[in-house]
Amino acid sequence: MGKSVKELGVEDFVNAGLTVGEANELYGVLRDILSLSPPQPSHIWRHLVTLRALKPSFPHSLHQLLYYSVYHSAFQPQHPSLPLYCFPSLEHSKRSNLGRLMETHGPNLLGPSYKDPITSFPLFHNSTGHFFSRNFRFPLLNLQTAF
Known part of the structure; x- marks a missing residue:
């Protein structure tokens, strides 16, 4: 299984296709979100969406990395359902x-x-x-x- 969202770093974002500047900016936003309590997957994802941290121009691999990292612990057979991957305005x-x-x-x-x-x-x-x-x-x- 992949990394949890707390384990992600700038290098992971660069490997997913972001520039170093974009990766640093996203990393800062993600750290701010993770500092809030409680760090539940639904709250993390909602903040990422609300803050428009994920831009449509970002590579799909980055969106996928964050989605699966945020819901790292949710991919269990007993988990009823996962939220939508994309939240259009x-x-x-x-x-x-x-x-x-x-x-x-x-x-x-x-x-x-x-x-x-x-x-x-x-x-x-x-x-x-x-x-x-x-x-x-x-x-x-x-x-x-x-x-």
């Missing part, structure tokens, strides 16, 4: 393909239950699965595909 989710589709058609499909793409995703997912024939046309209309 509401603004980013609204600009995604699915977010635009949900913003356009979500209020009509879900009525007053529709809030935004992140909050309403489980309801939207369930609805589209149960009413496939009704919803199949939306991607086709948005893709403007002609047959």
Whole structure:
């Protein structure tokens, strides 16, 4: 098994693809987060996300290193589930393909239950699965595909 998040250092971040400057900055942020109490995996990950310490431009290997290091002790068979790997902001989710589709058609499909793409995703997912024939046309209309 890999290192825990407390064992990571600048060299690990550089080996994952960051420049020395980026690695030092991330290491400082991570040390600040780890100094908070309690250092539970969910709190560490939430702080990393809230502080936007992980940038989309960083290599995937770095994101993966931090994710698996933060949840080092969580990869046990009895652990019920792990949190999402990526937490898009509401603004980013609204600009995604699915977010635009949900913003356009979500209020009509879900009525007053529709809030935004992140909050309403489980309801939207369930609805589209149960009413496939009704919803199949939306991607086709948005893709403007002609047959």
